[in-house]
Amino acid sequence: MKFQRPARYTGGARLYDVVSGERPVYRAGRVVGVEELQLRPGDRVLDVGCGTGLNFPLLLDAVGPAGAVIGVDASGSMLSRARVRVAKRGWGNVRLVEADAARLDAALAASSSPPLFDAALFAYSLSIIENWRDAYAQTLARVRPGGRLAVVDMALPVGRWQALSPLVRLACFTGGADITRAPWTLALQTTTATSHHVVRGGHIHIGAGTRP
Incomplete structure (x- = not known):
């Protein structure tokens, strides 16, 4: 089945960067995820479920003008x-592909x-993609041996942050995210030299590793 983003990510694409809690909550996960990719100037990165391009500045700072970022998303509104964002920044080394992440091979070939x-990076996307295991497997196959893959996603907060659980559940329900998946464990199970970071009171997990 095709990955269909919920209405929040289609009709609400224009407001997504404002209402998503990016700065106070979710940017922290992106920063760690990109750091764990261990990128070098000239590297080519696949950003799966790139949305409005919030990962692009971090990725491009790491790969430099000689590198490249390919952003994939199923929502035409988000890619718009x-x-x-790409045009305003003059990023000539970013390419956008509208595609179902579970059919990545065909989309990239085309x-x-x-x-x-x-x-490759998944930032808050595997909890939304319906056939998320297929999307992960196809993405991992597109990473060269010795390359890095990172998954950034969400769980219910713990400790004193548990008081925010009702808000987290509501936000994830509204956004169509399945908070029970723990998709970062795929990275920990299928790669080597792994790392697992937890930020924002256990709400955000980052799993990363090297493709064997």
């Missing part, structure tokens, strides 16, 4: 916002993308 990437 990403295109605006877009003349490189056969293998130096790294």
Whole structure:
């Protein structure tokens, strides 16, 4: 089945960056996720479920002008916002692909993308993608041996942060995210030299590793 983003990510794409809690909550996970990719200048990165392009500044700072970022998302509305961001910043080394992440091979082949990437990132996308295990498997296969993959996603907070659980549940329900999946464990199970970070009171997990 095709990955259909909920209405929040289609009709509400224009407001997503404002209402998503990016700065106070979710940017922290992106920062750690990109750090764990261990990118170098000139690297080529696959950003799966790229949305409006919130990962792009972090990724491009790491790969530099000689590198490249391929952003994949199933929502044309989200990619429209990403295109605006790319155009305003003058990023000539970002390419956007509208595609179902669970059918990544066909989409990348049709877009003349490189056969293998130096790294791949899922940031808050595997909890939304319906066939998320297929999307992960196809993405991992597109990372070169020795390349890095990171998964950033959500769980219910713990400790004193548990008081925010009702808000977290509501936000995830509204956004169509399945908070029970723990998709970062796929990265920990299928790669080597793994790392697992937890931030924002256990709400955000980052699993990363190297493709064998």
